[in-house]
Amino acid sequence: MNPASIQLDAQGRLKHFLTIEGLKRQHLIDILDTAESLTGVAERRVKKLPTLRGKTVANLFFESSTRTRTTFELAAKRLSADVLTVNIATSSTSKGETLLDTVRNIEAMQCDMFVVRHAASGAAEFIARHVRPHIAVLNAGDGRHAHPTQAMLDMLTIRRHKGPAFQDLRVAIVGDILHSRVARSDIHALNVLGCANVRVVAPRTLLPPEVGTLGVQVFHDLDQGLRDVDVVIMLRLQRERMSGALLPSAQEYYQQYGLTEERLAVARPDAIVMHPGPINRGVEMASAVVDGPRSVILEQVTNGIAVRMAVMSITLGNQSSPAEDA
Amino acid sequence: MHDIERLIDTLANALRAALAARAASAPALVGVHTGGVWIAERLRERLDLPGPIGTLDISFYRDDFTRVGMNPQVRPSHLPFDLEGRHVILVDDVLHTGRTTRAALNEIFDYGRPASVLLAVLVDRGGRELPIAADAVGAHVDLAPGENIKLTGPDPLKLTIQKRP
Numbered sequence: 055m056n057p058a059s060i061q062l063d064a065q066g067r068l069k070h071f072l073t074i075e076g077l078k079r080q081h082l083i084d085i086l087d088t089a090e091s092l093t094g095v096a097e098r099r100v101k102k103l104p105t106l107r108g109k110t111v112a113n114l115f116f117e118s119s120t121r122t123r124t125t126f127e128l129a130a131k132r133l134s135a136d137v138l139t140v141n142i143a144t145s146s147t148s149k150g151e152t153l154l155d156t157v158r159n160i161e162a163m164q165c166d167m168f169v170v171r172h173a174a175s176g177a178a179e180f181i182a183r184h185v186r187p188h189i190a191v192l193n194a195g196d197g198r199h200a201h202p203t204q205a206m207l208d209m210l211t212i213r214r215h216k217g218p219a220f221q222d223l224r225v226a227i228v229g230d231i232l233h234s235r236v237a238r239s240d241i242h243a244l245n246v247l248g249c250a251n252v253r254v255v256a257p258r259t260l261l262p263p264e265v266g267t268l269g270v271q272v273f274h275d276l277d278q279g280l281r282d283v284d285v286v287i288m289l290r291l292q293r294e295r296m297s298g299a300l301l302p303s304a305q306e307y308y309q310q311y312g313l314t315e316e317r318l319a320v321a322r323p324d325a326i327v328m329h330p331g332p333i334n335r336g337v338e339m340a341s342a343v344v345d346g347p348r349s350v351i352l353e354q355v356t357n358g359i360a361v362r363m364a365v366m367s368i369t370l371g372n373q374s375s376p377a378e379d380a
Numbered sequence: 381m382h383d384i385e386r387l388i389d390t391l392a393n394a395l396r397a398a399l400a401a402r403a404a405s406a407p408a409l410v411g412v413h414t415g416g417v418w419i420a421e422r423l424r425e426r427l428d429l430p431g432p433i434g435t436l437d438i439s440f441y442r443d444d445f446t447r448v449g450m451n452p453q454v455r456p457s458h459l460p461f462d463l464e465g466r467h468v469i470l471v472d473d474v475l476h477t478g479r480t481t482r483a484a485l486n487e488i489f490d491y492g493r494p495a496s497v498l499l500a501v502l503v504d505r506g507g508r509e510l511p512i513a514a515d516a517v518g519a520h521v522d523l524a525p526g527e528n529i530k531l532t533g534p535d536p537l538k539l540t541i542q543k544r545p
Contacts, residue, residue, distance in 0.1 A: 067449070084452045091437060091456040100490035103440040133440075367440065371449030 060182055067372045070182045070191040071365045073200040074242035082209065082246055088364035089210050093357070095132055105367050106135035112165040113139040114156065114181075115194070116172040121331050121355060122194050122204070126169045129362035138165065157181050167192065167370055175199035190369040192362075198235050203365055204330055205239035207358040209247060211350055212285055214357070215326050220247040226279050226321075227270075228255040228311060229289030229338050232262050232300075236330045237289055245269045255279030255311070259300040276311050281320045288313055288329045291338045304337055313339040315346060326350045384537045387502055388419065391518035392426035395469065395500050398515040402496060404467035410434035412484050413455050415473030415531040419502050422537075423471060434459035441483035463492035473531040475501040478512035503539065505529055 061070040061077075068081055095101055111130040115123050123139060130137045142156060153172075160168065167190045170178040175197030182191040195201040209220075216223055225244055231237045231254050244252045254265065255273045265272055273279030280286060291307065301307050318325070327339075327348045335341045343349060399407060411420030411433055420433045439454040470484055481499060488494065502518040521529060523541065532538045 087452070088450060088454050091439075091454045094456055094458065098490055099492050102490070104486065105440045105445055367445075368450045371445055 060179060063372060068365075068369055069372045070178075070193075071202055071369055072179050072182060072191065072193045074202050074205055074239050074246060075200075077246060079246055079248070082206070082243060085206050085361065085364050085368065086210055086213060088368060089206070089357070089360040090214075092360040092363045095363075096356075096359070102132055102134055103363075104134050106130065106133040106166075106370060109133075109135045109166040109370060110164065111135045111137050111167045111169060111366070112160045112163070113137065113169045113194075114142065114160065114171070115140065116142045116153075116170070116177070117195070119171050119195070121358070122171060125355065125358040126192075126194060126203075126362050129359050129366060130167075130169075132359065133363055133366055135167075135366070138163070153177065153180065154184055157184060161186060161189065165189065166373070167366065169194050171195045173197055188373050190366075190373050192365060192369065195235055198233055198238070200239045201235040201330075202239050202243075203358070203362055204236050205243040206365070207354055207361040208236075208240055208287065208328060208330070209243050210357045210361055211328060211354050212326070214353075215350065216284055220244065220249040223249050223285060224251040224253070224283040224322075225249055225285040225287065226253045226255055226273075226283045227287045227289065228276065228279065228313065230260045230291050231256045231265065231289070232260045233292065234289050237287075238268075240287060241268050241270055253279050253283070257301070257307075257311070276313075276317055277320055280317065283321045284325055286313065286318070286321060286325060286327045288327065288333075288339050290330065290332060291334060293334070293337070308337060311338070312336075313343050315340065315342050318343060318348065328354055330354070384502075384539060387518035387539075388422045388426065391419070391500060391502060391516055392423055394516035394518075395423065395498070396427065398498055398500075399467070399469075402467070402498070404496060404498070407467040407469050407498070408434060408461055408463065408494075409469050409471060410436055410459065410484075410488065412470070412472040412480060413437040415502075415533070416471045418531070418534045418537060419473055419500075420469075420471040421534075423469070423500065432460045434461065434463075436484050436487055438480060438483040438487055441487050443479055443483065457487065459491050463488065463494050465493070465495050468494040468497045469500055470497055471500045473502050474529055475499070475504045475512075475514050475517075476507050478508045478510035481512045482510055502531065503529055 061072045063069045113126055127137050169192045171194040177196045178193035227237050252270045253273055254270045329351050409420045409424055411417035417435050436457045437455045439451040498515040500516040501514045503521050504517045505521045505523055526544050527541055528544045529541050
């Protein structure tokens, strides 16, 4: 079994959310439509829906995160679930066995959903294979593999600005593609939604070897890569990459790939600029762009809550209750 | 099978009387997706009410969520006015078990505290499972076991009785 099949039930409905791979266009459209209908909740007198009342969501964060953890937490709370956030210090010795022990313990607390962030690729899928049948598992980022809710909040942000015709869009993803689970999930989501012009812009050292199979056009030059694009997705450049052999220096990287208002001039005038956060100002993009009129970075954070609410309600709704299993 | 326009006339007349009995002035119309919204639009014309119609999708308030899951065709709820202290006319196409109305009432109260809520339905088909009654009804319909009544539209509006699969 591959991860794509374990996240679907016998009727092809989403019961875990581990990766975009293997999902059909309709799965993604359902998530986007459900999220769209949830975006208004924060403007109401009561910022809460009763949908997951009586359910318990455990956030298992084996890797630190602020934005993802807090928006998952808020999403669960806005659906009236009880939320438990467990920050589990990662030790280099953590093995499948200890991971499974953690899962068994949290399971014994009668939780209904695990939200998993882990430095190892495949961790969320591993947990999904071992949990009791009524528990839904959501991948909040696993190693370099996938970050599917980030991809869906990016797609929602794009759709809200550019409309539903993904096939007409040009999207550039700029930066450290090699280490980025966001880039992988974004590329898969854009492909599934029919976007035929997805570009990655990066130095050779920051591209994965399988880039040729991802359905993207590769650019090493930022000005060429940004020409006439509707959407620019910037990636975080982790500072530790610069101490290794992958990059010469921060200044040189910024000169070649740093996004400034001037560089952005070749994109379409109505292009939007996105970033999954946290941003290194002055490393991958200029502050003037981060805070500029084309930046939708804070909207991404807001949309992240609606998308996570949507995925939580869809997957938990598709889980059979324990009583029905008996 | 039914002359929809006449049913809506009957409903509008009953609603006028119910509003007068409650001395409810400046009421706000709120339709339940999807059929209730179509009927609310017709009622707005008939009653000559100013202002926009509110729309509710009660998917997130359903009591059978853990049994049937999320409705994939969920639409945004949109109440483009302040409910606080308003008289609200809640409109649905078919009143059956009362569970949709229960969910809609809960959702309405998350937007504010209305002065009152009146329930207007095009068709009351009986079969209540909750203590809920309509204040204005277009028609009472008796159905045989296993039959279902459905409103399609919006243009033209049509009521059809079908055997449940």
